Amino acid sequence: MRRFVLSVAALITLVLSAHAAQAGVLVRIDKFSQRMTVAVDGRTAYVWPVSTGRGGYGTPTGRFRPKWVARHWFSTRYYGSPMPHSIFFHKGYAIHGTNYISRLGGPASHGCVRLHPAAAATLFALVRRAGMANTAILITGGNPRMIVRGRARTAQSE
Secondary structure, eight states: OHHHHHHHHHHHHHHHHHHHHTOOEEEEEETTTTEEEEEETTEEEEEEEOBOBOTTSOOOOEEEOOOEEESSOBOTTTTTOBOTTEEEEETTEEEEEOSOGGGTTSOOBSSSEEEOHHHHHHHHHHHHHHOGGGEEEEEESOOOOOEETTEEOOTTTO
8 A cells, every 4th residue: 555655756746847847838928919928838927028129120929939148138130239148039039137127018120029028038937937838939910011290191191
């Protein structure tokens, strides 16, 4: 009987540790609302404002996995702009921190997904802890229309 109890305890420990090792992170980015929702193991953990690509600079939509990460990175395309806590997910596109905090909540980037630096550090740590293979990035919504003096450009205003 003692051997049976020990075997069951070992099996439970193994199952729980395997589940913990595969903790899943789902990053959902809605380009319409300019919001990121981060779920860990199926439960919403964070909701943050973001900035995605402004008119003429679209952020790709689809389902991605992180390709590589960098705690400190500088853009090789846009004048060496700092990209702290970068999570690269498609070609040169990344989720990263920004110093342009006042622009969060509206489209402002050249296609990357910008976050508050503290939020970027938190997300970076989550992805590192869970592993890139256990992280999914889902980006939905359309790219913003061009804005003319605070209103959407239409055929009549052109």
